[in-house]
Amino acid sequence: MTMKYQSEFRQPEAIRKVLGRIHERCSRPWTIMEVCGGQTHTIARYAIETLLPDAITLIHGPGCPVCVTPLAMIERARILALEPGVILCTFGDMMRVPGQGGDLFEARARGADVRIVTSSLDAVAIARQNPQCDVVLFAVGFETTAPTTAMAVKQAAALSLSNFSLLAAHVRVPPAMSLILSSPENRVDAFLAAGHVCTVAGVEEYPDIAERFSVPVIITGFEPLDILLGIEGAVRQLESGVANVENRYARSVFADGNPLARAAVSEVFEVVDQHWRGIGIVPAGGLKIREAFGTFDAQQRYDCDPGDVSEPRACMAAKVLQGLVKPAQCPEFGRGCTPEHPLGAPMVSTEGACAAYYRYRSTEIVRLAHD
Ligand code: SF4
Structure with a gap:
């Protein structure tokens, strides 16, 4: 069965029309950064850059939560996984991220009980099924996954689960966009903002970014036509000398996002400065579990400090x-x-x-x- 909103956004005729408008409007070199890794995959898969005017350069942003999770956090997860009596739950992508002492598959090969979950709530169920073990959820992700992690903590609290805790590395996207624009090396003329992040978190943080840095922010989806509509919006604004927030993913994004999801996140987490791997400390760039839920904070419960860790030199x-x-x-x-x-x-x-x-x-x- 064809998914609604998929085939409509891959139609060659519609794509040709938008491409035509982009070619007509583009008169100067512009560098456009897509924020989300899902958008990067669409751009690579459909070779979208090759369809654009030579003057447009697409660069890829930090929109991969696994990639920006600090090495120290990956080491903490590995240390916790190797604790006797601990079941470490995490998402599949985290299993193969190389830490300083190996990845989580290697920890599993050494006897650690590491389980892949597809939702944070699965970890709560595992804690209920294994009262003799301590279950630690290693949760990473942007504004999109933070709500289910918050719900897992709330559910564990409601059930008075004493064998569940959270190693959390959730990050917030808009502050990282501001940091990139503040860098002396910045090349970004316009952003394609991550549509799924905005679906949850809303758009209220973007007007300030657009105004402060004079950079158009186009909220963009993930299908080929979505990407081209985002680029078209960016080029139109850049060529007109304006910098506004424009929602080109209106079928999913509302101004205030998902209020219920945002409320759950605010109840469980507070906004803090956070280290993003490869980028550094991002002011207001992360979420920390609130003191009211401190008993579920794995970093308070266990000694899992990895000490000094260093990035592999060859990796750029x-x-x-x-x-x-x-x-x-x-x-x-x-x-x-x-x-x-x-x-x-x-x-x-x-x-x-x-x-x-x-x-x-x-x-x-x-x-x-x-x-
Ligand atoms: S070594 Fe190079 S190709 Fe591999 S992850 Fe690092 S930057 Fe990417």
Whole structure:
């Protein structure tokens, strides 16, 4: 069965029309960053950059939550997984992210009980089924996944579960966009904001970004036509010398997002400065469990400090995540670093830019990035 809103946004005729308008309107070089890893995959899969005027450069942002999860947090998860009596639950993508002492599959091979869950709420069910064990949920993600993690904590509290805790590394996207724009190395003329983040969190943080940095912010979806509509909106604003927030994903995004999801997140988490891997400390860029739910904070419950950790030298993920280089410009791309043997998180995650380029490496976009 064809999913509603999928085939409509892949129709060649509609795509040709929008492309025509982009070519007509574009008169100067512009650099546009898509924020979300899902958008990066669409751009790579459909070789969208090759359809655009030469003057438009697409660069890929830090929109892969697995990629920006700090190495220290991955090490904490590994330490907790190896604690006797602990069941560590996490999402599939986190299993293969290399930590300093190996990944979570290796921890499992050493006897750790590590389980892949598809929802944070699954970890609560595992805690109920295993009262003799301590269940730790290693939860990462943007505004999109934070609500289910918040619901898991609320459910554990309602059930008075004493064997459930949370190692959380949830991050917030708009502050990272501000940080990228503040950098002296910034190349971004316009943003395609992540549609699914806005579906949950709303759009209220974007007008300030657009105004402060004079950068158009186009809220964009994930199908090929969505991406082109986002680029068209960006080019139209840039060529007119204006910088506004524009919602080109109106079939999903409402101004105030999902109020119930936002309320759950606010109840359980507070906004804090947070370290993003490859980017550094992002002011107001993360979520920390509130003191009222402190008994569910794994970092308060266990001694899991990994000490000093250092990034693998060969990996250029920091530059990739800020859009300063494209994945195929990394000397290790496809050589020392592949999805089977990743050196960095962007090659592991299904949302990682390096994984997208590798998966669709036969397309023109990768050849162009090498030139
Ligand atoms: S290709 Fe591999 S080594 Fe290079 S930046 Fe990407 S993840 Fe890091």
